[in-house]
Amino acid sequence: MRRIDPSKKEIIAEYIDKxxxxxxxxxxxxxxxxxxxxxxxxxxxxxxxMREDGSLDYSGRRTxxxxxxxxxxxIHALQVLGTVACGPGQEEEQRFIEYIxxxxxxxxxGDYFALIAKGESMIGAGIFPGDYVFVKRQQTAxxxxxxIALFDGKNNLKKLGFDQKNxxxxxxxxxxxxxxxxxxxxxxxxxxxxxxxxxxxx
Numbered sequence: 001m002r003r004i005d006p007s008k009k010e011i012i013a014e015y016i017d018k019x020x021x022x023x024x025x026x027x028x029x030x031x032x033x034x035x036x037x038x039x040x041x042x043x044x045x046x047x048x049x050m051r052e053d054g055s056l057d058y059s060g061r062r063t064x065x066x067x068x069x070x071x072x073x074x075i076h077a078l079q080v081l082g083t084v085a086c087g088p089g090q091e092e093e094q095r096f097i098e099y100i101x102x103x104x105x106x107x108x109x110g111d112y113f114a115l116i117a118k119g120e121s122m123i124g125a126g127i128f129p130g131d132y133v134f135v136k137r138q139q140t141a142x143x144x145x146x147x148i149a150l151f152d153g154k155n156n157l158k159k160l161g162f163d164q165k166n167x168x169x170x171x172x173x174x175x176x177x178x179x180x181x182x183x184x185x186x187x188x189x190x191x192x193x194x195x196x197x198x199x200x201x202x
Contacts (some may be wrong), residue, residue, distance in 0.1 A: 007144050011036050012046055013055065016066050026064070065106035070090065071146065078114045078134055084148055086127060086155045100132055111137040115148070115157075117198070122146070122157055124174035127198050135193035146195035151186045157195065173177040 015035045029047070033040050048057040059190060069089040078108040081098040099196050100114055117131045125146060141147045148161045149171055158171035160181075173181035 004046065008038060008042070008046055009050055009055065012038065013066055014048070016056070016064060020066075029064075032064075033186065047065050071150075078112050080114045081118065082115060082130065083118040084133065084155055085117040086117050086122040086129070086157050112196075113137060113193070117157065121173040121175050124176065125159065126173075127157070127195075128200065131198045131200050133195050133198040136196050137193045140192050141191045148192040148195065149189045150192055151184075151189040155185065155192070160191075 012032060015032055017029055019025075019031060019035065027035065029040070029043055032038070032043050032047075036043070038046075047056070047064050049056040049065075050056045056064050056066045075127070078100050082097060082102055092165055097116070100129060114132050114178075116129050116135045117129055117133055120129060127146075135148055141160050143161055145160050147158065149156050149158055149160070149169075151169075151171075156171060159169035159174055161172050162168070163170055169186050171184040171186070171189075175181040
């Protein structure tokens with residue numbers, strides 16, 4: 001029986017994990033051959049050996065699954081439905097741009113979508129121009145929530161407040177420059193969703 005070289009096992013396992021992290025898919029055996037330069041027959045032999053020692057799950061066919069993949073959080077695809085103003089409101093618009101993939105641990109049960117932040121009124125809340133915000137679609141919100149609000153036919157991302165005395169909604173900016181980004185006070189608005197998080201896509 002030919003000797004098993006531990007360094008080749010490490011090379012194969014590292015390539016499988018690297019491919020999975022970069023492409024969000026399990027590499028085929030052919031991918032492993034091309035990515036490592038190890039001959040096909042040798043890759044098969046080592047995958048079988050690694051299955052036997054418990055370092056990966058290999059069915060003997062096209063793909064192999066490592067421990068990293070078993071532990072990885074499931075991924076949820078969200079539709080990006082255009083931009084949202086973080087500053088002066090913009091006309092309501094929904095247009096599909098792309099899908100982004102988010103760990104399911106960051107997305108609770110419910111109907112979610114994503115938008116791209118436009119403007120600087122929410123930088124104090126950690127939302128910068130170009131950031132992706134993921135939004136739970138709902139029509140109600142609590143004071144202090146970051147919301148996608150529709151008023152006068154325009155959308156805006158703001159922190160929700162309510163003036164009990166005057167019965168008006170207050171849409172707070174989260175930017176220290178209050179002269180450039182003043183609060184917006186309206187009699188009526190429609191909540192289109194509550195922001196549950198954001199991230200910058202490099």
